Amino acid sequence: MTxxxxxxxxxxxxxxxxxxxxxxxxxVLLLIASFGALSGxxxxxxxxFVAVIQIIVYAGAIMVLFLFVVMLLNAPxxxxxxxxxxxxxxxxxxxxxxxxxxxxxxxxxxxxxWWALTKNGGESGVFPGGAxxxxxxxGRSLFTxxxxxxxxxxxxILVAMVGAVVLARREVVTxxxxxxxPGPRTLK
Amino acid sequence: xxxxLIAQIGLTLFVFVMLLSSAAVMxxxxxxxxxxxxxxxxxxxxxxxxxxxxxxDVIKLMFKEELRPLAADPxxxxxxxxxxxxxAFAAFAVxxxxxxxxxxxxxxEPLRLQVxxxxxxxxxxxxxxxxxxxxxxxxxxxxxSKYSLIGGLRSSAQMISYELSYGLALAGVLVIANSLxxxxxVNRQSGTWLGFLPRWFLFVQPLGFFIYMTAGIxxxxxxxxxxxxxxxxxxxxxxxxxxxxxxxxxFLAEYINMVTMSAVATDLFLGGWHGPFLPESLGxxxxxxxxxxILFFYVWMRWTLPRYRYDQLMRFGWKILLPLAVVNLLVTxxxxxxxxx
Numbered sequence: 001m002t003x004x005x006x007x008x009x010x011x012x013x014x015x016x017x018x019x020x021x022x023x024x025x026x027x028v029l030l031l032i033a034s035f036g037a038l039s040g041x042x043x044x045x046x047x048x049f050v051a052v053i054q055i056i057v058y059a060g061a062i063m064v065l066f067l068f069v070v071m072l073l074n075a076p077x078x079x080x081x082x083x084x085x086x087x088x089x090x091x092x093x094x095x096x097x098x099x100x101x102x103x104x105x106x107x108x109x110x111x112x113x114w115w116a117l118t119k120n121g122g123e124s125g126v127f128p129g130g131a132x133x134x135x136x137x138x139g140r141s142l143f144t145x146x147x148x149x150x151x152x153x154x155x156x157i158l159v160a161m162v163g164a165v166v167l168a169r170r171e172v173v174t175x176x177x178x179x180x181x182p183g184p185r186t187l188k
Numbered sequence: 189x190x191x192x193l194i195a196q197i198g199l200t201l202f203v204f205v206m207l208l209s210s211a212a213v214m215x216x217x218x219x220x221x222x223x224x225x226x227x228x229x230x231x232x233x234x235x236x237x238x239x240x241x242x243x244x245d246v247i248k249l250m251f252k253e254e255l256r257p258l259a260a261d262p263x264x265x266x267x268x269x270x271x272x273x274x275x276a277f278a279a280f281a282v283x284x285x286x287x288x289x290x291x292x293x294x295x296x297e298p299l300r301l302q303v304x305x306x307x308x309x310x311x312x313x314x315x316x317x318x319x320x321x322x323x324x325x326x327x328x329x330x331x332x333s334k335y336s337l338i339g340g341l342r343s344s345a346q347m348i349s350y351e352l353s354y355g356l357a358l359a360g361v362l363v364i365a366n367s368l369x370x371x372x373x374v375n376r377q378s379g380t381w382l383g384f385l386p387r388w389f390l391f392v393q394p395l396g397f398f399i400y401m402t403a404g405i406x407x408x409x410x411x412x413x414x415x416x417x418x419x420x421x422x423x424x425x426x427x428x429x430x431x432x433x434x435x436x437x438x439f440l441a442e443y444i445n446m447v448t449m450s451a452v453a454t455d456l457f458l459g460g461w462h463g464p465f466l467p468e469s470l471g472x473x474x475x476x477x478x479x480x481x482i483l484f485f486y487v488w489m490r491w492t493l494p495r496y497r498y499d500q501l502m503r504f505g506w507k508i509l510l511p512l513a514v515v516n517l518l519v520t521x522x523x524x525x526x527x528x529x
Contacts, residue, residue, distance in 0.1 A: 025264070025329065032322070049368075052311040060318030064325070064344060071329050071337075135308070135368060 004044055011037035024070045028063060035059040049135050195299050203303055207280055211443035212242035218487050225491045252432040257332055260429065264330035269430065269437035272323030276441035276448070279316040282309040283451045284371045286461050286472035301472065302371060309370040310358055313452060314351075317407065321347050323441065324426050331429035339425025342498065346406055346413065349505040354403035356513035360396040360520040361389050361456045370452075374460030388459040395516045397457045399509060401485075404449045406505065408442065411490040413501055450482035451475075458482075 014034035021027040035058045042051035088095035142150050216231070216239065223230025231238030256265055286301035306312050321344050328340015365373040379387050390397050406413040422428070427438045454460055458478045461471030496504070 025261075029264075029322075029326075048306060048308050049311070052308050052315050055315040056311065056318055060315060060321070061348070064318075064321055064348060067322075067325060068341075068344070071325075 007037045007040035028067050028070055032059045032063050049138060192297055192299060200303050203280060207277060207444050210447050211440050214443045215242045221487045222491045249432060249436045254432045257429050259332040261330040264326050268323050268327035268330060269434040272320060272441040273437040275316050275320035275323060276444040279313050279448045282306050282312045284374060285475050287468045289469055308368045310368055314355060328426040333429050335423045335428045336426050339422045343409055343426060349502060350403040350406035353399050353509040353513040354407060356517050357396045357399040357403060359517050360393050363520050363524050364389060364392060370455050374455050377459040378462045386459055388457060390457040399513050400453060402509060408445045408449055410486060412493040412495050414495060446486055450479045453482055454478040
């Protein structure tokens, strides 16, 4: 039980700190810490496979990409306060809208958190999956009961990948009168 | 405290110390082998045959000044080498390196020569390796230097690209062994075929072994894939701005990663501690010999092959190694379905 509270506290604390950071690189790192604590919780649930996959996929693969983007965009500080003030002087209605929307979102989250803590806090039901911890069971149910969802998810990821390639691809224009004249430097 | 628990703690400390000293030994071996390959003498002044050279190096590093660039991010700059070294040490925890032993009858229950017996051991190694990337990326970014940043980016791009082939090469072995636990995989490789050929997975997964070794060299950032620290273009890559012990930690992490990579290769493809002539209880000698052979191969490669160009590395990784790994996995799976495991 102690380890549950330890991992839970780290997960919640790190998640809260993610949004309290000015430097986005620190936010990314705190999110990784939160994922690590989550994976600890999975270990406590007797699901080591899910725990390790959580680290490999989220903390390992996805967050590295996040970190790349954050580092290369070179946005060391998020000056939301100053941005808002600048906006307020120019377009007061829009700034007010942003404030109200943000406030509503925060209030909604708080209500949800309160509901989750009070409603479900009492029941400590048995983990429904029983023996989902074994790799064999997970693989079998993924490729039989959830085969459709599994395949559709992979198509979804493929679409995202194709989209990223299309967005990132730059046409090399070679030809007279368009941009730089043709020469060795325009050849790829 | 039961005797088994004490033995377990002792084993953990033993593995830690052995990893530390393996890095020192590797530094010496690397320099000596390099010298032999280049017809030089190598270190020979400190101690007999220069054997104490690594010790002298460590003492020198300890007494160097710890420098930090003014524009660096202080917290992350300090954290990065710690992350690298921790990940390197942690990965070895799930690697078994010998058969169960009772320590010459001292213990009633047998002790497993593995710090942590996890049933998803291979995935744990994979997960920790992906954490090790952060050490390098953060070192590159927090130093606030262009050489470091480029080195860090290159290294992470390289590690992410080759992790795929690495994982798929492992998957071939997992399909044959039908288990994710490293000790199970090793035990599947005991005995011989036709009385003389050891049942190593190397002989059923030759392509997998080749892919594993190649991707392993790229993962550990060794020559001919040592782009992160290509000294002719990047000074020293991601650890350009590091000095003293924080530099030593990166150095340590690199050598320990090599040892772990070789130990995992031994467990997966070379039958772990199984071998002829020696009884099971002395199997760790076989394990050490096999690991040493792979490490020597690493060093040999480094001083024989020149560095590739970066686009060649990426093309090789994505267009040759990855398709090969996929084909290898498919053929293996089909074979297991057809012939049975």
